[in-house]
Amino acid sequence: VGKRIALKDYIEIDHIDLSDFFSQIGFSSENEQVDVSGFNSTGVDEFLAGKNTASVSGTVFGAYGANETWAVLWPLHRDRTVFPIKWRVDSSAGVSATNPELRGNAQILSWSPGATRGSPDSFPVTFTPADSTGFYYSET
């Protein structure tokens, strides 16, 4: 497995395959940098990893048909629903060590669709972890 061009990503929201409505997706996981520096002869700072903040963000096309983005995503935000999400890089292959799948229970805390004349209707969406398990990679 070498470098890849992102084309076949699989994205499942609340068990629905919405892959072809996403043009971009990304996962962010950040451990807070906590300064625990004491006085020392080198003057070097010392840090520990603190709280973890994670999210999955993407760009979705606005589509208003049955089983499409509005019908799936808007009720999840409106009703403050907790739902499962999945993302793996190759939809044509099963989950494995070389095709790990990011999973987790998420919620959509903000909703901000928009449109620009002459451009595809698309808008950002962010999935925030909804439980202490957070987002994790599965290889099986």
Next chain:
Amino acid sequence: VKVAGIYEVVGRRTYREHPPGAVFEAAMDARHEARALARGDIKKLASTTPALQPGSYTLPPGWTTKNEEVQNRG
């Protein structure tokens, strides 16, 4: 709360990696099932009760002691 059943994918999109038109059996969270039914992703063909049939499973060697086996028999 978990529910189980036989489902058909009736929407235009893949549900739990089952393509449109597929029939599958699954146990799922009742809230997930309710949302999928309301959205028209799936249709429930029948409810099922997951159960282990006699002889369809074995316990790992040494997993139970004779004492536990006696207790489990009541």
